[in-house]
Amino acid sequence: MYWCKIATTEKEFDQIAALNYATFVEEIPQHEPNATRRLVDKFHADNTYLVVYKEQQLIGMLALRDKRPFSLDSKIGDVEQYLPDEICDKLCEVRLLAIKTQFRNGRVFFRLAQALANYLFERRYTACVISGTTREEKLYKQMGFHQFAEAVGTNEALFLPMVLTRENSASLRQRLRRHALTFYPGPVYQQEPLSYTDLSHRSFAFQLLFQELQQRLLALAHTQYVTPFVGTGTLANEVMLAQLKSDFSESKGFIITNGEFGERLAKQAKQQEMLFDVLTFAWHEPFDLARIEERLAQGEYKWLLYVHGETSTGMCNGDQLAKIAARYDVVVCADCISSFGAFPFSLAPFYLATAVSGKAIGALSGLSFVFSNHQPQPSQAPLYINLAYYANWQIPFTLPAALLHSSLAALRYYPERYELLTQRMKMLEGWSCYKKYAYKTNAYPMIATFALPYELRRFGIDLKLNGIYLHDESSYLQARDLVQLSIIQPYFEEAFTLLTTIYTKYQLLD
Known part of the structure; x- marks a missing residue:
């Protein structure tokens, strides 16, 4: 197989020097021969080398450098004089494109093109320039390069000053993106096209979709009520907090954290001016249930909030807190955004719980859910995050049918x-x-x-x-x-x- 990396070792640099020699001394006569059969580039200390391997054999490379002057500057003068100002904010130069003769095929070039496009985009370069050999002009153009100045060099080694801009590389990146593989916890790649994009949320057909979605969510959660919202998990947590604040306006709560999203919950509660204490554990440290129960036994809390599946560490904090809190007449709410749909567990022990469409369930991102086993009580929260308002009106605001259909299709796999x-x-x-x-x-x-x-x-x-x-x-x-x-x-x-x-x-x- 062919694969790429950035060269970092002395062994790789020696192989690069050997390939440099074979290409730019023996094949393209740019430099004089030497006994070592190695050619170390004059800008070696500043270069970043992207290399391609076949298994464990280094077979191709290119070098990038953003320090001035460029090699091309010495041939045609400052390259900016030939280029539009808007692409000159962050320039780099690509040089020394070389592939061993026996490996010059489309797959190897594709790997180098993929590596170059991804590297340039990730490093936020606005454009890169290159002295492209005339014999490979077609390949450069396929990557999105275009000539911007007259050819330079000798008849034996003629080069074209060429530039690849972020805009011109977009089509290449789009083609490469189709081959990309991600391990993101969301959004989830959707294999099916969107359906029901023109279905009104006031229609009978939409109501049927909505009802089936609710039924499947409730069956998965083992709760009596679920309310969908158009938004992320952060919105669902805002709704949960607003309802908690209304239901327990004069009572203090207790938030337990051991990761980024537990800490975010505490920030959200502070923004809503709620009354609460925080017990913080180190990231990836399990909750100390004895310490938590000791605090609950003091009798000053009426609600407890935590993250059930802490995305930032991959830790499940479980549902034991609900059982402990019940002994002290404390209701428990949980952010289940990352864990809901990942493995079977019941949301029934929770006063309120949140989840989303675009995480473990695997649907299109855009819907969030608030679950409960009780009818939400009226509150003074703004209408868009007012849980009782949604319960009274069922579908008070626009819900895109495409999002409902995507979630429903995903839930059918359970x-x-x-x-x-x-x-x-x-x-x-x-x-x-x-x-x-x-x-x-x-x-x-x-x-x-x-x-x-x-x-x-x-x-x-x-x-x-x-x-x-x-x-x-x-x-x-x-x-x-x-x-x-x-x-x-x-x-x-x-x-x-x-x-x-x-x-x-x-x-x-x-």
Whole structure:
């Protein structure tokens, strides 16, 4: 198989120098021969090399550099004089495109093109320039490059000054995106086209969709009531908090956190000016139930709020708190956004609970749900987050039928989807990288969090070059040097096979 990475080792740099020599001394006579048969580029210290491997053999490369002057500057003067101002904000130069002769085929070039397009876009370059050899002009144009100045060089080695802009690379990135594989915990890739895009939310046909959606959600949740909202899980949590504030306006609550989304709940409650205390545990640290019960036994709380499945760590905090709180006449509310649909459990113990369409369920993102076993009481919350208002009017505001249909189609895969996610989790748990580096405390079949060692610090970046995307761009993950891998995407098995294959080859390079 062919795969790409950024060169980092002395062994790779030696192979690059050998390929440089074979290409730009022996094949294209730009430099004089030497006894070492190695050609180290004059900008080597500033270059970033994207290399392509066949199995463990380095067979191709290109170099990128954004320090001035560019090599092309010395040939034609500052490149900006030929280019529109709007694409000159952040420029880089691509040089030394070389592939071993026997591997010059479409698949190898595709891998390098994919790596280049992904790298340029991820680094937010507005354009890149290149001295393209005339013999490969067709390939450069297929990538989106176009000539912007007269050809330079000698008859034996003639080069075209060419530029690839972010705009011109869009079609290439779109083609490459069709081959991309993600491990995101949402949104979930949709394999079917949208349906019912023109169905009115006031029609009888819509009411039938709405009723079936409610019935399937309630059957999955084991509750009596569910209210859909157009929005993310954050909106559903705002609704839950607003209802709590109304129902227990004079009483203090208790929020327990051990991750990013528990902490976000506390921030939301503070924004709504609710009265509460917070008990904070370290990230990926299980709740200390004895400490929590000790606080509840003091008798000053009427409600408790926490995250059931903490997405930021891949930890399930379970439903034991509901059983403990019941002894002290404290109602429990739970953010089940990440865990609902990942494995079977009941929302019946919760006073209120939230979930969404675009996580474990696998539907299109855009719907959120609030569950309860009681009829919501009237509140003074704004109408759009007023749970009782929705209960009284059923469908008070526009609900896109396409979102309902997508959620309904996904829910029809239950209970079989539970087994699918369980099997995927077993696959993940059997991976050597998971065994070494993943948080394993109270894991649940939706997402896993990895604290990778220093020697794998660039693994996620290298995977992007190959069109594989871990969940690693959220600020709370980057601040802690964490990466995540979710198992909910429809092509997980294909993506996981490719990921583990590259990981094995990656390790063997050392």
